[in-house]
Amino acid sequence: MGSIDATELGSEKKPNPGKATILAIGKAFPQQLVMQEYLVDGYFKTTNCDDPELKQKLTRLCKTTTVKTRYVVMSEEILRKYPELAIEGGSTVKQRLDICNDAVTEMAVEASRACIKNWGRSISDITHLVYVSSSEARLPGGDLYLAKGLGLSPETHRVQLYFVGCSGGVAGLRVAKDIAENNPGSRVLLATSETTIIGFKPPSADRPYDLVGVALFGDGAGAMIIGSEPDLVLEKPLYELHTAIQNFLPGKALQDTLHSTVNLYNLTLLFHGADTEKTIDGKLTEQGINFTLSRELPQIIEDNVESFCKKLIGKAGLANKDYNQMFWAVHPGGPAILNRLEKRLNLSPEKLSPSRRALMDYGNASSNSIVYVLEYMLEENRKARNMKEGDNEWGLILAFGPGVTFEGIVARNLDV
Structure with missing residues (x-):
């Protein structure tokens, strides 16, 4: 497709032929809602840390981030089961991945279901899946577990983007756009899912940056349906x-x-x-x-x-x-x-x-x-x-x- 001037498109805002469109959006979150004003005391209590200087620093960071609320997978129940996550220096990558792998799949399934419901078409109409996460590591990847959890067809074409970080959502959109535009009639489910448990640690003066993550990052999942040539009777391009x-x-x-x-x-x-x-x-x-x-x-x-x-x-x-x-x-x-x-x-x-x-x-x-x-x-x-x-x-x-x-x-x- 060539370049288009906005004035040539008329007032009805119909999709341009062959161009990918976002057709639906969905999201999901874990159950724990964290209020920023209570985060500092809770975090230092959970990690059994009483360093006043670090506590003061985190208090300042919590104010400067402008964050008011966040959702997190981490809970008292998880820490009771895995107390080593709050202890400095232990080898805990296996425990973290066990938690994260399950959590991101659960959230991705929920967000995808919400998105498909908003879309209004059958799940059997999904032809491709793009899955994005920087919070898990396993073979087979989370794309397969998501496809299985949703009941997608075994013929669904899957792509996964791991450890792309904050650019992952837009990278996933770019990949979904390419798929949709090069496969006429396709409908691509893009799902993203993240949890901070993969990097949760007790406060340490040797790792001052960790406090930035504590003050800033949150958990959740998102989903979008992408396709070209939308059926304007059944679909609402956004x-x-x-x-x-x-x-x-x-x-x-x-x-x-x-x-x-x-x-x-x-x-x-x-x-x-x-x-x-x-x-x-x-x-x-x-x-x-x-x-x-x-x-x-x-x-x-x-x-x-x-x-x-x-x-x-x-x-x-x-x-x-x-x-x-x-x-x-x-x-x-x-x-x-x-x-x-x-x-x-x-x-x-x-x-x-x-x-x-x-x-x-x-x-x-x-x-x-x-x-x-x-x-x-x-x-x-x-x-x-x-x-x-x-x-x-x-x-x-x-x-x-x-x-x-x-x-x-x-x-x-x-x-x-």
């Missing part, structure tokens, strides 16, 4: 996925090579930075997953996001679109990332409202978060339409993950 790209920031060695190529061919290098593959760093160890984020991450995103957005919008043929005339569905990695993106692109405060709401209500739920943001986006679009304030037909879906990897999709709001 968003058209018009153009998708992925870029990573080159590390120093690769960047030196790219600079040589730029000089040789008079090209333009898109990204700036060095050794960015360590900016978001995770390793699976005997104590679960050890995960760190560099302090430079918000700055790296700020430095590169505008050039990435220009490239994405230009590829879709919308180079002259005003940013504030578009909607912005951005993965809420944290308030600093949202603040810097807003400032760099000179966005009106309301543009990132769905992202900030998702962060406040669910924390950073990794790959799931973009599902929650898109759902809030629909809610705000409908509210604006009812108030005759108009809406923004075109917009961007963005996420940032390990690499540092930028995922982006130019989308159209079809919810009329």
Whole structure:
């Protein structure tokens, strides 16, 4: 498909032929709801830690994250069964994976069922499954357990994306888009599921970053149905996925090579930075997953996001679109990332409202978060339409993950 100017599409907002659309959204959460104001005392009591300095630091972090509530799999029952999870230095990866593997499947099944119910068609019409998680590790993978739990046909084509981190939800959308557009008549179920138990640890002065995770991350699952050429009698298209790209920031060695190529061919290098593959760093160890984020991450995103957005919008043929005339569905990695993106692109405060709401209500739920943001986006679009304030037909879906990897999709709001 070629590029399309928004003015050529008329007022009915019908999907463009051959383009993938999101046809339904669903979500699910574990039973434990954590109120941020009570988290600090509960966490230090659970882990039998009485370090006043660490407690004070976590208290500050809990306020700066802007998170109000989150859902978590971790419970008193789990800690009674596995007390070693709250003890420093033990080999607990087997116990963690036993818990996580079951939990993410249960949540993914629930979110997928909710999505299929919202879709309104038979589960037998699902032809492909894309499954995303950074919270489990097993063979066969969670895609098979999800397919089995839902009762999908054994002929369902499956793809799984493991350990993609916060960019996983948009990466999954990109993969689902490719599948839908290259397999006429297909219906793709995209499911994401995450739990923080894989990285739960007691507080330690040797691992100050762990407190950021305690203050910020949450658990849950999300699901979407993606397909092209929707049956407008049976299906309600929500968003058209018009153009998708992925870029990573080159590390120093690769960047030196790219600079040589730029000089040789008079090209333009898109990204700036060095050794960015360590900016978001995770390793699976005997104590679960050890995960760190560099302090430079918000700055790296700020430095590169505008050039990435220009490239994405230009590829879709919308180079002259005003940013504030578009909607912005951005993965809420944290308030600093949202603040810097807003400032760099000179966005009106309301543009990132769905992202900030998702962060406040669910924390950073990794790959799931973009599902929650898109759902809030629909809610705000409908509210604006009812108030005759108009809406923004075109917009961007963005996420940032390990690499540092930028995922982006130019989308159209079809919810009329």
